[in-house]
Amino acid sequence: MTPPASDEDLEDTVNAVDEQHDVVITGLGVVTSIGIGVADFLAGLLTGRSGVKPITAFDVSGFAYANGCEVTDFDPAEWIERIDIAEVGRASQFSVAAARMAVADAGLASDELRGRRTLVSVGTTDGESHDLDTLTGHQLRHGPESLDTTMARRYPASRLATSVVRELGLTDVEAVTIPTACAAGNYAIGYGFDAIRGGDVDVALCGGADAVCRKTFTGFYRLGTIAPQVCQPFDRDRKGILTGEGAGILVMESLASARARGARIYARVLGYGLNCDAHHPVAPDQDSLARCMELAHRNAGIKPEEVDFISAHGTGTKANDTTEVGAIRQVFDAPPPTVSIKSMLGHSMGAASALASAACALALHESFIPPTVNHNETDPECALDCVPNQAREAELNVVQNNALAFAGNNAVLVLGRYRELV
Amino acid sequence: MTTAEPSTPGTLVRSAGQLVISAYTAVSPYGVGRAAFDDGVRAGRPATGALGEAWLPGPYAVAGLIPGFTAAGALGNKGTRSMDRATAIAVTTVRELIIEAGAAVTGQPEQVGLVLGTGHGSVQSIMDFTRDSLTGEKPYHVDPAQFPNTVMNRAAGQSAIWHGIRGPNTTISGGWLTGLLALSYAARIYRAGRCARALCGSVEEYSRQRAWLEFHARGGVSGTGALGEGGAAVLLESARGATEAGRTPLAAVLAIRFGAFGAPADAGTALAGCVRGALASAGAAPESVRIVSGVDDGGEFGAVERAAVRDALGGDGARWVSCRRLIGDTSAAATSFQLATALAVAEPGDLALVTGVDPDGATVGCALLSVARS
Numbered sequence: 001m002t003p004p005a006s007d008e009d010l011e012d013t014v015n016a017v018d019e020q021h022d023v024v025i026t027g028l029g030v031v032t033s034i035g036i037g038v039a040d041f042l043a044g045l046l047t048g049r050s051g052v053k054p055i056t057a058f059d060v061s062g063f064a065y066a067n068g069c070e071v072t073d074f075d076p077a078e079w080i081e082r083i084d085i086a087e088v089g090r091a092s093q094f095s096v097a098a099a100r101m102a103v104a105d106a107g108l109a110s111d112e113l114r115g116r117r118t119l120v121s122v123g124t125t126d127g128e129s130h131d132l133d134t135l136t137g138h139q140l141r142h143g144p145e146s147l148d149t150t151m152a153r154r155y156p157a158s159r160l161a162t163s164v165v166r167e168l169g170l171t172d173v174e175a176v177t178i179p180t181a182c183a184a185g186n187y188a189i190g191y192g193f194d195a196i197r198g199g200d201v202d203v204a205l206c207g208g209a210d211a212v213c214r215k216t217f218t219g220f221y222r223l224g225t226i227a228p229q230v231c232q233p234f235d236r237d238r239k240g241i242l243t244g245e246g247a248g249i250l251v252m253e254s255l256a257s258a259r260a261r262g263a264r265i266y267a268r269v270l271g272y273g274l275n276c277d278a279h280h281p282v283a284p285d286q287d288s289l290a291r292c293m294e295l296a297h298r299n300a301g302i303k304p305e306e307v308d309f310i311s312a313h314g315t316g317t318k319a320n321d322t323t324e325v326g327a328i329r330q331v332f333d334a335p336p337p338t339v340s341i342k343s344m345l346g347h348s349m350g351a352a353s354a355l356a357s358a359a360c361a362l363a364l365h366e367s368f369i370p371p372t373v374n375h376n377e378t379d380p381e382c383a384l385d386c387v388p389n390q391a392r393e394a395e396l397n398v399v400q401n402n403a404l405a406f407a408g409n410n411a412v413l414v415l416g417r418y419r420e421l422v
Numbered sequence: 423m424t425t426a427e428p429s430t431p432g433t434l435v436r437s438a439g440q441l442v443i444s445a446y447t448a449v450s451p452y453g454v455g456r457a458a459f460d461d462g463v464r465a466g467r468p469a470t471g472a473l474g475e476a477w478l479p480g481p482y483a484v485a486g487l488i489p490g491f492t493a494a495g496a497l498g499n500k501g502t503r504s505m506d507r508a509t510a511i512a513v514t515t516v517r518e519l520i521i522e523a524g525a526a527v528t529g530q531p532e533q534v535g536l537v538l539g540t541g542h543g544s545v546q547s548i549m550d551f552t553r554d555s556l557t558g559e560k561p562y563h564v565d566p567a568q569f570p571n572t573v574m575n576r577a578a579g580q581s582a583i584w585h586g587i588r589g590p591n592t593t594i595s596g597g598w599l600t601g602l603l604a605l606s607y608a609a610r611i612y613r614a615g616r617c618a619r620a621l622c623g624s625v626e627e628y629s630r631q632r633a634w635l636e637f638h639a640r641g642g643v644s645g646t647g648a649l650g651e652g653g654a655a656v657l658l659e660s661a662r663g664a665t666e667a668g669r670t671p672l673a674a675v676l677a678i679r680f681g682a683f684g685a686p687a688d689a690g691t692a693l694a695g696c697v698r699g700a701l702a703s704a705g706a707a708p709e710s711v712r713i714v715s716g717v718d719d720g721g722e723f724g725a726v727e728r729a730a731v732r733d734a735l736g737g738d739g740a741r742w743v744s745c746r747r748l749i750g751d752t753s754a755a756a757t758s759f760q761l762a763t764a765l766a767v768a769e770p771g772d773l774a775l776v777t778g779v780d781p782d783g784a785t786v787g788c789a790l791l792s793v794a795r796s
Contacts, residue, residue, distance in 0.1 A: 060561075061561075062560050062561040062562070063561055063562065124574075125573060125574070126573075126574075127542055127574065127595075129542075129548055129572075132542075132545065132548050132549055132552065133552045135549070135635075136549045136552040136553050136556065137552075137556060139549070139553075139634075140553060140556060140557065144481075144630075144631075144634040145481075147634060147635070147638045148638070149638050149639065149641060149642070152634075152635045152636075152638035152639040153638075153639045153782065155542060155545075155635070156541055156542045156595070156597065156782070157540075157541075157542050157574060157595040158541075158595045158596045158597045158600070158780075158782070158783055159782075159783070161596070161783075162596075162597070162682075162780075162782070162783030162784065162785060165682045165783070165784070165785070166682075166684070166784055169684055170682055171681055171682050171683065171684065171688075171692060172681060173680065173681065173682050174603070174606065174680040174787075175596065175680070175682060175783060175785055176594060176595070176596050176603045176606075176607070177594075177595040177596060178592060178593065178594060178595070179540065179542075179543070179574035179575060179593045179594075179595050180575045180578075180591075180592055180593045181573050181574065181575045181593075184575075187592060191607065191610070191611075194610050194611060194613075194614040194616075195610060197614065198610060198613055198614065200610070214552055214555060214556075214561075215548060215551055215552045215555070215572055216572075216573075218551070218552070218555040218561060218562055218564055219551065219564070219566070219569035219572060221562050222562045222564050222566045222569065223566055223569065274589075274590035274591075274592070274611075274616060275532065275588060275589060275590065275591075276536070276579070276582045276587065276588050276589065276590070276591035277588070278531065278582040278583050278585075278586050278587055278588045278591075279583065280583070281570045281576075281579070281580065281583065282569075282570060288588070291532075405575060405579075406570055406573050406575060406576070406579060407570070407573075407575050407576065407578070407579020407580065407582065407583065407591070408579065408582070408583070408591075409575055409578075409579060409591050409592075
């Protein structure tokens with residue numbers, strides 16, 4: 001362990017280093033509507049690229065509008081080598097591809113990874129519910145007696161994690177899917193943090209995946225929360241979410257492990273917080289969300305004023321953005337810049353907070369704050385600096401990533417910059 | 423393996439930092455609550471039976487259903503109008519666990535975690551919702567109150583709302599291993615200081631839609647055993663926490679292990695390795711295991727499971743218990759029911775092993791428990 005440089009550093013949790021227990025991010029795999037792979041995704045974040053386009057995943061006739069943020073240039077065969085692509089659904093294809101990319105990005109050879117105790121945790125909202133949509137259509141036409149066997153086997157959420165394990169040929173592994181809806185990515189990453197910190201595993205492949213489906217689009221449409229054109233978080237004229245898809249998988253390991261193999265380190269995972277509103281099935285609770293941020297800060301050993309920007313849940317609905325900004329104001333005397341990458345990616349559900357975590361890690365590593373695009377005029381009820389429309393250069397030390405889900409499931413993750421100590 | 427002395431079964435329960443199970447319950451084909459479940463599995467009484475008219479037509483004539491269970495019947499009319507069966511089973515299971523543990527268990531709601539396993543939420547709710555979108559005059563003519571039922575964290579979330587549980591609230595999915603994965607998750611967030619205690623289990627509903635999907639996933643073969651439903655859950659906390667709250671530790675959780683196998687032929691090796699790893703980390707002698715509660719799927723992998731466990735334990739000294747043969751295949755709830763079964767049938771001081779092979783995920787897992795002396 002490197003000794004602290006001064007007494008001041010002893011008290012400075014953000015800069016204190018404990019090789020065995022510090023958890024770092026060393027690989028990123030991303031499948032998104034604004035780019036596949038780290039380089040393309042980073043370019044998208046820096047230029048404020050928008051993934052919005054008309055939905056093609058299902059027949060949208062009868063809906064007055066149906067824009068979404070689909071991944072349109074994804075070829076699973078480019079990424080998946082070992083397992084039969086036909087036997088995994090679209091969300092699992094995303095998670096497997098993202099895991100492959102993340103492992104390669106981390107510079108981990110397959111054999112090396114197989115020799116390590118590993119956790120694979122993948123968050124999701126819908127698993128392979130788009131397969132269930134397809135099966136439902138078939139059942140309406142032909143009855144339930146002739147449902148497709150492959151689809152009936154591959155729909156369960158568990159496949160998002162176990163498909164990664166099968167593709168990578170892992171054996172000393174704990175594979176779990178965490179279907180805690182729209183906060184699931186942060187849940188899965190937090191779980192990897194606890195597993196590494198507790199010394200249970202050497203490597204954690206964690207994140208989230210989802211594929212656009214009729215069921216979820218219809219549900220949000222019926223609730224009046226789908227935006228007709230674009231997603232405009234914090235804007236006076238915001239009209240709701242756009243359903244999106246993709247996957248984000250992070251490779252995490254202890255600092256000791258990363259240093260021993262000379263890995264490039266994107267960021268440190270400082271801590272996270274989890275709690276439950278236990279209040280309403282769909283409406284968020286401001287006090288409870290504020291408490292979750294405080295739990296995350298305490299776990300990370302930071303004070304609110306140390307946070308350099310917040311990656312908000314920022315769905316672009318009236319209720320979410322007002323409540324979330326209210327909670328931020330409760331916790332922060334002077335809120336830092338607060339952005340929503342959902343303005344670019346749409347709401348990729350279980351992948352959303354995993355992709356936002358990947359964006360935060362890149363922001364720390366590349367010294368910039370991603371923008372909130374499609375922004376015309378800030379809603380006075382959401383009055384904070386949302387870094388409108390253009391990315392901003394910034395030296396960052398601590399970044400906070402918020403995630404909320406139906407049923408009041410909150411998960412807030414805190415990442416920190418990694419500095420090479422001499 | 424460390425130099426730890428092989429432990430005498432039961433002794434670790436007295437260690438203050440040891441994780442223990444201090445209450446358990448089941449909402450099962452034997453009925454609602456622990457007593458009915460204990461009686462049924464101790465007697466080895468089959469609880470599957472002919473399906474009534476309401477469940478037909480479907481691919482199966484027999485299943486293990488919770489007798490007479492409905493949301494309104496179990497929980498009252500208030501708040502259950504839009505509640506689906508999976509959610510109602512979850513809310514009822516958590517209620518029964520709180521009754522077992524005593525109402526004070528949720529007295530500091532921010533300190534209580536709730537970790538609940540599910541297969542894929544309610545496939546009936548999900549597919550009904552899509553059906554309404556496909557058949558209505560407009561594709562958005564769906565019941566908005568049903569939408570949350572189509573999201574997989576509904577059961578855990580609604581249980582938290584119903585019982586006012588405000589700590590970490592997590593949904594877990596992993597095939598037959600779901601219950602063990604939920605236990606592992608709960609243990610890990612407890613050790614990380616994220617809750618003072620955790621309610622932990624898994625649930626599965628019987629529905630015509632689940633039956634059809636299982637039927638096709640099995641390749642249209644109806645002879646691989648009846649489906650079952652229900653929920654089983656435990657209270658996980660430290661031995662000290664239990665004692666201070668006046669709860670008696672029932673069993674210590676000594677180890678939880680997982681693995682995976684690439685080819686089906688390697689499943690036994692993977693499970694045996696998992697069991698050996700659990701025994702080694704607990705410092706327990708293989709021959710000291712008295713109870714094995716396995717998935718025992720009645721097919722090829724059930725036989726592999728038995729052989730692997732026998733191999734790891736070095737013989738047939740342990741008693742094999744199989745709740746699946748009694749209540750049916752409860753899918754995501756399987757290993758939670760196996761855990762409850764082990765607790766129901768074990769004698770004081772027993773070491774008990776809960777095991778699983780999940781052919782779909784090509785994964786294995788086990789948990790080693792030390793049942794309290796009395």
